[in-house]
Amino acid sequence: MKLKTSLLLLLLILLAASLSACVGGGAATATSWPGLTVDENTAYVAYNREVRAIQLADGKLKWSFPEEPNNSTTFYANPAISPDGQLIVSSYNHVLYSLNPETGSTNWEFTDAGNRFIAGPLAVEQGIFAPDASEILYALDLEGKLRWTFTTEGESWSQPIADPDCECIYLGSMDHTVYALNPADGKLIWQTEGLGGAIVGIPVLGPGGVLYVGTFGSQVIAIDTQDGKKIWSAPTEGWVWAGPTLSDDRLYVGDLDGNFYAFDANTGQEVWQITADSLDGQIVGSPLVLEDRIYFTTEAGILYSLDKQGQNLASVEVGGKLYTSPVAAGDLILVAPVQAETSELLVALPKDVSQWQDGQSVWAYIPEENKK
Amino acid sequence: MDISQIWSLLILNPMINSLLWIYNVLANNFGLAIIVFTILVRLVTYPLTSQQMKSTQKMQDMQKSKQWLDIQKKYKDNKEKLSQEQMKLYKEMGVNPFGSCLPTLIQFPIIIGLYQAINQALPPAPTQLLNFTNHVYPFTNAASLIPLNSYFLWMDLSVPEKDFGIAIAGFTIPILAILVVVSTFFQSKLMTPPSTTGDQGAGMTRAMNLYMPLFMGYLAYSFPSGLALYFVTSNLVGVLQYAAMGKLNWRNLIPARNAPK
Numbered sequence: 001m002k003l004k005t006s007l008l009l010l011l012l013i014l015l016a017a018s019l020s021a022c023v024g025g026g027a028a029t030a031t032s033w034p035g036l037t038v039d040e041n042t043a044y045v046a047y048n049r050e051v052r053a054i055q056l057a058d059g060k061l062k063w064s065f066p067e068e069p070n071n072s073t074t075f076y077a078n079p080a081i082s083p084d085g086q087l088i089v090s091s092y093n094h095v096l097y098s099l100n101p102e103t104g105s106t107n108w109e110f111t112d113a114g115n116r117f118i119a120g121p122l123a124v125e126q127g128i129f130a131p132d133a134s135e136i137l138y139a140l141d142l143e144g145k146l147r148w149t150f151t152t153e154g155e156s157w158s159q160p161i162a163d164p165d166c167e168c169i170y171l172g173s174m175d176h177t178v179y180a181l182n183p184a185d186g187k188l189i190w191q192t193e194g195l196g197g198a199i200v201g202i203p204v205l206g207p208g209g210v211l212y213v214g215t216f217g218s219q220v221i222a223i224d225t226q227d228g229k230k231i232w233s234a235p236t237e238g239w240v241w242a243g244p245t246l247s248d249d250r251l252y253v254g255d256l257d258g259n260f261y262a263f264d265a266n267t268g269q270e271v272w273q274i275t276a277d278s279l280d281g282q283i284v285g286s287p288l289v290l291e292d293r294i295y296f297t298t299e300a301g302i303l304y305s306l307d308k309q310g311q312n313l314a315s316v317e318v319g320g321k322l323y324t325s326p327v328a329a330g331d332l333i334l335v336a337p338v339q340a341e342t343s344e345l346l347v348a349l350p351k352d353v354s355q356w357q358d359g360q361s362v363w364a365y366i367p368e369e370n371k372k
Numbered sequence: 373m374d375i376s377q378i379w380s381l382l383i384l385n386p387m388i389n390s391l392l393w394i395y396n397v398l399a400n401n402f403g404l405a406i407i408v409f410t411i412l413v414r415l416v417t418y419p420l421t422s423q424q425m426k427s428t429q430k431m432q433d434m435q436k437s438k439q440w441l442d443i444q445k446k447y448k449d450n451k452e453k454l455s456q457e458q459m460k461l462y463k464e465m466g467v468n469p470f471g472s473c474l475p476t477l478i479q480f481p482i483i484i485g486l487y488q489a490i491n492q493a494l495p496p497a498p499t500q501l502l503n504f505t506n507h508v509y510p511f512t513n514a515a516s517l518i519p520l521n522s523y524f525l526w527m528d529l530s531v532p533e534k535d536f537g538i539a540i541a542g543f544t545i546p547i548l549a550i551l552v553v554v555s556t557f558f559q560s561k562l563m564t565p566p567s568t569t570g571d572q573g574a575g576m577t578r579a580m581n582l583y584m585p586l587f588m589g590y591l592a593y594s595f596p597s598g599l600a601l602y603f604v605t606s607n608l609v610g611v612l613q614y615a616a617m618g619k620l621n622w623r624n625l626i627p628a629r630n631a632p633k
Contacts (some may be wrong), residue, residue: 198515228502
């Protein structure tokens with residue numbers, strides 16, 4: 001009996017240890033992948049406990065925020081640069097920060113949000129628009145004062161976008177709909193019907209009043225910005241995480257099954273598809289289109305490029321997992337891997353794919369703590 | 373295939389998808405999905421529960437036997453010899469000393485799997501949601517269900533009770549944890565067969581009846597409250613199962629009537 005009781009006690013201890021080991025604490029730690037934004041000379045990377053400014057010229061660290069990082073303040077969303085030159089960063093500790101992009105010093109903080117900011121903020125002339133994970137969109141002026149809030153029917157993990165033609169902002173939501181709001185007062189202009197799946201990617205606005213979104217319902221959908229009605233929907237094999245990218249009447253998008261597509265933006269007809277057999281890993285980030293080439297990343301840590309006809313596929317292995325959308329900076333393509341063996345946080349590769357053959361990056365930024 | 377893939381294939385994926393399927397059937401209510409899932413788990417593991425009861429009964433019968441009492445008396449000063457003789461007796465009487473532990477062992481992967489399933493089905497952030505998408509079967513139609521509604525009664529099933537519980541003067545009243553402690557305590561009491569008084573085993577059982585509810589209460593308070601809902605439901609269903617078999621020991625709840633004569 002003593003042996004049996006001891007065994008039971010041991011099992012209880014093991015159970016507690018197993019549960020704790022699963023997450024390292026009480027609840028699952030909320031995490032994401034790096035947020036990445038660039039201006040003329042600097043890349044801003046929001047990841048884990050810090051926002052870092054990295055010089056595009058040489059990949060050297062310019063500054064990091066906060067001065068004393070701590071585990072309760074984490075950053076993952078794409079920072080935004082406002083028209084008056086503020087760097088707006090959203091955090092998982094329910095705070096929105098305005099930083100000086102030159103020094104990383106704080107201009108102001110908005111601390112009244114009720115939940116973590118998973119989406120990046122939109123910063124435009126009309127103000128700052130930041131949805132938190134508790135179904136509330138906060139509208140602030142450029143000094144960080146709250147102007148209004150709007151409550152959606154579900155969480156919003158997607159950055160809003162602005163439409164200068166109609167003085168609207170559009171917000172894709174986990175509640176399977178898209179909202180059009182008046183940025184002046186937060187009044188609802190329209191809300192789409194259910195689109196068959198959550199929207200977590202950033203919508204893209206096309207000419208002629210059409211908004212395009214990708215959904216977890218394995219569809220790319222075109223929406224009329226006049227009334228929120230669906231114009232067409234195009235099926236994909238897997239769930240679509242990122243928003244599509246629009247270029248010359250073509251929409252380019254990848255899905256979580258690892259397929260990559262080009263759709264006609266006017267009709268939704270599939271123009272071509274690269275199947276998952278030819279690629280490696282889930283496609284989470286939005287593609288980047290530069291001149292005549294398309295760039296996209298996969299979970300397997302590979303940056304791919306192909307031409308607009310879906311031909312001449314080139315690839316370079318960066319390592320780690322690539323979920324963040326690639327970003328252009330002059331002649332560079334920036335990618336932000338996670339769990340890279342060599343611990344890079346940001347890697348700059350040449351835009352010219354003929355230089356990918358040796359697999360060499362132009363530069364790579366490795367945080368000091370990762371070098372130890 | 374590594375161990376985590378085997379775990380996902382055999383435990384985690386079936387759990388996540390069962391929960392999703394039940395959630396879909398039950399009008400998108402994750403609390404009800406956990407309750408129905410728990411009842412199904414108790415039904416599936418019923419043969420083990422029944423086996424545990426038989427093992428426990430056999431053990432009790434053996435401990436009342438003359439041979440057992442004789443060797444206790446004879447070797448009371450020689451622990452090693454006593455242990456050897458006890459093992460011999462276990463063999464002779466066909467009693468497996470660990471037979472009643474099996475249901476507890478079975479609970480292990482269920483609790484860990486359910487904990488992971490709740491965390492992944494109610495993802496707090498993109499990494500967890502992306503991970504979740506790798507576990508869903510096509511037939512569950514998960515795309516139309518996400519995000520799952522994590523609210524049930526006063527609970528947010530995706531977070532620990534300490535994060536949403538009713539607070540008075542800054543102190544969160546752990547209602548769920550208390551329910552888990554009380555239901556585990558009563559279940560242990562009601563399901564413990566009458567013991568031969570004064571033996572070492574009875575002392576151990578009393579200790580376990582005290583520590584086990586506290587331990588479960590700690591888990592309920594610290595981990596997502598969906599797990600606490602599983603504990604409470606599992607305890608209640610367990611008591612009902614024993615009651616249906618006519619094996620509840622109500623006398624354990626009344627100390628005076630259970631006292632040694």
